[in-house]
Every structure is written in C-alpha cells, then in structure tokens.
Amino acid sequence: MGRFIVRRVLQMVLVMFAVSVLTFLIFNVIPNSDPAVRMAGRHTSESTIQAIRKEWGFNESLPKQYVTTMEKVVTGDLKSQFTQLPVGKEIVKGLPRTFSLAIGAALLWMFVAICFGLYSAVKAGKFADRFLTIIALIGISMPVFWIGALMNYYLGFKLGWFPNGGYVEFTKDPIGWFYHLILPWTALAILFVGFYSRVLRSNVLDTINEDYVRTARAKGLSERQIMVRHVLRNSMIPIVTLWGLDFGAVLGGGAILTETVFDLQGVGQYTAEAIGQLDVPPVLAVTMFSAFFIVLLNAVVDIMYAYLDPRIRLQ
C-alpha cells in the first residue's frame, strides 16, 4: 500500500507539472501577439506594456519565463491587471462561498439522482421511466446560467419566494445561508441530476442480472433489501468516482456561471469578472489551481480505491 501511495503521489506531481506547463503555453506562447500587450488589456499605454514585459520577463527565454510565471502564481505575487489586488488573496476570500455552493449542490444532485435513477430502473420501460428519462434529458440540455437566471427572476424577484441573489455567511446566519443558496444549488444540480440518474439507471439494470442478486432473492430477502443492499451499493461504485471528478469540475467550472447569475461573489464570479475584462492574471491562476485541484482529487480517489480494493494496487 505504501509503495502504491508513493507511486501515485509521484505521478500526481508529474501531472501537475505538465498541467502548469500547458497553462503557461496557453497564455504565453500559443496566441499570436506579444504576451505583454495581451496582459495589459484593451486600453493601455506603452509604458504599462514595458513594465509588464520587464516584470514577467517576456524578453527572456521560455524556460525562464515559465519559472517567473510559476513563482508569481505560487508565492501569491500575482496581481490583477485592473484592480491591482493580489489574485491569491481574492481567491482565498471567495473559497468559502464557492465551496458552500459546490458541496450543497453535489449532495443535492447525488441524492436526487439516486432516487430518480433507482426508480427509473425499477420501472424500466414503463411510463415513469420514460418520463424521468425525458426530464433528465431536458436537464442535460439546459445551460445552467439560463435556468439560473430564470429561477432567480421568476422565483426570487417576481414571486419573492427566495432572495434575489446574494450570499449570507454561514457563521453569521446559518438559516439565511441555506435560504440564499437553495436556488443556486438547485440550478447547478439540475444538469448533474440528469446525467447521474441515467448512469445510475443503466448501472442498476446491469447489476440486477448478477448472480449474487439472484442468490439474495433465493435467500428470501425482501425486494427492498435486495435493491438497497445488493444492487444500489454495487451500482454506486462508478458514480462515486464521477462524483469526485465532477465536484472538482464544479469548483473550477460550473461555479463560474452559477455564481455570476446569483451574485454569490465567490471564486467563480471573480473569475467571470476577470474574463469579461480579459484580465489575464486571475484567469491564469484560476485555470492552474482548478486543474491542480482535479489532479489532487483524482489521486485521492485512486488511493481510496486501492485501499478498498487491493487488486488495484498491483496494476
């Protein structure tokens, strides 16, 4: 087990290095223009461009540029080109909000998807199954920012059932925190409910034919016990892997769109604003960190699996 962990961690570090190189290439090498000009933004002066060129070492060789960029990212020396505020601090400030959004949404979509998926599988081919399949497909087909904006307008603004966007800190007012996050959680969860319930449905239908399920039935267990203890448990394995990865993707991606619509002021909204102004340093930092986070989550999931299933360690 120890050897597996060491190997997996080394691999993780290697991938992180590669990820940072790719991010560097995207921002500093691929585009067809002077990186200093791009970093300075649309409205700028020659002196700013000169200063940026010097600060980021854009006259130096590529490996040196890479080192300078990474130093800035890691030490928190990176500053937004528009507000001049340090990027690292802004990200840390927004993290509790983004995590609140992602964790709540992840729990919600998992719970609803299990209900939908299991029910769909039990009723496979019947009306309820078809109905849920259509609902799931509609969920997959909706852009999260669109359904979010509509929910915010109709349920929040027009009917006044929910607050019209905004965020309340958990430590100050837990109920307000929950109340403000219901709509964002729902909007973000819709997409994943559609996806997960369908994966779960097909997994359950595959598992139902396994020998151990027949054995359980032969033992005289109730249908409910069979579904929950034998079928659902085994159908969940692939989903839990997906869950870990999608959680990372939501932190780094889906949150950008959801937070903007609901004005949650987390990392996602910070990123969205930076994108709107073509402010390179924050986008660069968020890109790199979200990829790092996914690589890390991936490694953690793998190690957990190896712990649970010794066969994996030998591969």
Add this chain to the structure above:
Amino acid sequence: MATEPLAEQPGLAGPAAWELEAEREHVHGLGPWRLGLRRLRRNKTAIAFGILFVLLVLACLAAPLWAKHVAHTTPDANHLSDTIKLNGKTTNVVGLDGVPIGPTYKGKFFLGADPNGRDIMVRLLYGGRNSLMIGVVAALMTTVLSVVLGVVAGYFRGWLDLAVRSLLDIMWSFPVLILGVALGVALALGGLQIGPITIGGDSLIIPIFIIGLVYVPYMARPVRGQVLALREKEFVEAARAQGAGPLRIMFSEVVPNLASTILVFFTLLIANAVLLESALSFLGAGVRPPNPSWGTMIDEGVDRIATAPHLTVVPGLMLVLTVLSLNVFGDGVRDALDPRAKVRLER
C-alpha cells in the same frame, strides 16, 4: 457483431463458407446498419426530435428570407427611434425608459426588440446560424482529431500511445469550461496564427477552434479503447496477411468498425458544443458582439431580465430545443446501433 459461419457449417471452411455466408446475406440477411435503422424507426420520440432539429436548422438557414420579406430589417439594424402600430396604437419600439417592446407576433418585431431596437426574431435566426455553425464545425473538428489520435494511439501502442494518452490526460485535468475560457481569454486579443494563416480575435473561427479542441479527450479516449480491442480481431490479422500496411488497416479496416461510435458521438458533440458556445459567449470569451449568437443574446438579455424577460427567455428556449432535440436523437441512435442497448431496453 460478425456471425459465425464456420460453426454453423461444420463441413465447410475457407472461401466456400464465405461464399455461402455472402449468399445468405444477399437473400434475407440484414446488415447492422439496416437493423439499426429499423430499430431507430421504431423509436418515434427520437425520430420526432430528429425532425425537430432539421426544422430548426432549416429555419436558421432561412434567416435572410425572414429578414428581407417578413421583418424588413437586418440583424444589426437599430430601430431606436422607430414606432410601430400595435392594435391601432402607435408604440415606440424602444420606450422612453429604455424598455424595448415585447413580442408582437406580427411580421415586424415578431418576438420583440432589444434595447437597441434590433428585431429579436431576426437576430435569433442569424444567431442560430452562428451557434449551429460553431456547433457543427467544432464537433466535426473534435471528431476528426479524436479519431486520428485514438486510432493512431490504439493501433501503434508503444511510445506513441503513451504520448497521446499523456496529452489527453493533461487536457482532461482541466474542467472543459475553464480550458475553453483560458483559450478564449488568451486568443481574444491578437487572435491566433497557424503557420501562414492569421485569424483575428473577433473571428468566429476562434470559438470553433477552442470548442473543437477541448472535447477531444472525451472522445479520443473511448475511441482508443475500441481500437485496442479491434486491432486484435481476425479481420485485422487477415488484412495484415494480405499485405496491407498500417495506414490501410487503420482507415479501411478499423475506422469503418468505429462508424456507429463516431456517429453517436458526433450528434452528442454538436449538442455539447452549442451549449459550450453559449457559456463561453455568456462569459465574454466566445462569440464577440455585435456578432449575434444564442449565447451573446442571453448575455445581453440577463442584465435586463427584470424589465424585458423575453430577451433572455427567447434565445434560451431556442437553445434548449436545439440541444434537447440533438440529445434525444443521439440517444435514439445509440440505442439503435449499440447492440448492448437492446439488452438494456428489454427489461
């Protein structure tokens, strides 16, 4: 899946058995495509949504006709100070408080106007052309790249496979949206240069390029997996014994067997590409205004949702209908072509 003629005809082997098999095919056998088509035709929902998609595409292609003969305007023409007769009353297209009129359901401003007095219906159709064009071309790009990478990696294995797989794994570590946004921000000013070709930052080719690139790992990985299995099959060995080179084996033996996978992926990729285009444009890293697209229209609408909700609702509904029709149709195609799907649907 191939049938097993040798097992059924124990006395025959070699060309004689093949001939018999060919004849049987000719008389009453149905190829996998025919069977698939027959299964697809039975799936009324999938067919209906497939037709819906075609209708949506046709409507967007007819955008100039609507603009010229029905709405009498262009997608970028402002009508800020124009008035229009509604129920006998003369109404400003854009009110004095800056609020544009909602849907009139008549030729002019059929679906209302935006704050610049531009005709929403006309912009919706022209925007749809951009969104669909980006979706289809980007999906095509993803498909071609993924098939080439997946087939080459899976067929040659070794260091080439390792290189391709590592590259895909690294790209896969980024959330799709983040990778798209990063490329969008990086390419927005100055554009892109590939060899002698320079593409401006405002060009539609930039979002196509970005979207076509970010989905590659999601298709190339499964393709590679299939190729790894296919390359061990007897027909590949047979081709090799006949003296076929790697290129011929890859593209005339292996790729045709990937056809159903490619077709299903292509449909679903268009849906995802259209969605990603809208998200990128919403964030300002995709299609650049004044070019209309469903994403930019929603982006412009969301800020005014309280006074003019139709600006958000209309392009969003169009987007959802398009993506939904592709998803349902793609699902139907998969169920029809994937033999395993039948097993699942029987329960």
